[in-house]
Amino acid sequence: MYSRQDSEHSFSSASSMANSSYSSDASACSTTNSKFMHNYKKPVMPPKSQYVALDCEMVGTLTGQSACARVVLIDWKGRTVMDQFVKPTEPVTDYRTFVSGITEDQLTDAPPLEEIRPLVQAALAGKILIGHGLSNDLECLGVEHPWHMIRDTALYEPFMKMHYGQMNPRKLKELAQERLNREIQVMGQPHSPAEDALAALDLYKSHRPRWEACMTSQIKEGQRVLVEQQRQREHYEQYFAGLPIISFP
Secondary structure (H helix, E strand, C coil): CCCCCHHEEEEHHHHHHHHHCCCCCCCCCEEEEEEEECCCCCCCCCHHHEEEEEEEEEECCCCCCEEEEEEEEECCCCCCCEEEECCCCCCCEECCCHCCCCHHHHHHHHCCCCCCCCHHHHHHHHCEEEEECCHHHHHHHHCCCCHHHEEEEECCCHHHHEEEEEEEEECCCHHHHHHHHHCCCCCCCCCHHHHHHHHHHHHHHHCCHHHHHHHHHHHHHHHHHHHHHHHHHHHHHHCCCCCCCCCCC
């Protein structure tokens, strides 16, 4: 018998699966005995012109929040698409120059985020976005991007590490050294956002067919969940309307 409790449980379960699509690669790819595995055939590769890589440098503000002070975008070949300093709206209390390379002089005449955001959105429109810890960059920019168009090297399971039973992100510096034999973010030198964006891009390239296979799996699973969610919603509405529940195979 289809009860109210069953309806609420199924509806919430479907919602949870839909919301977790971006954060988990477990259904599509995994690391077993340190060997990468995936369960989908090699997908059709998106055109290389569809990719951009992003990295932002941030400063500390009076509110205690980090603010974007520089945004860099590069294309598939590592060419600069955008390299722009950004003047935070809040007073800056820490330029973090030793890490960010940002100085007060660089931001004095920089345009505000309100002017830069539309340019970033235009540059990202229809693009597959690559980066490391992209949630931080997108949040500081106040920009959203479709989950299925994001390739985040911090959240790609084969690049993560197991810690107390959970998969955790690794530092970009570690991944670049281990997988690209490249030294970035050298101690005592400020970070280069272009260099970091290129490292994330090259990490993606090293796993591109496998990664796209994972995304194919996630997208198909997301579509299945949305269909199931719609069915559960219809059952839910029929139940409270007092209509008979019709089950389909």
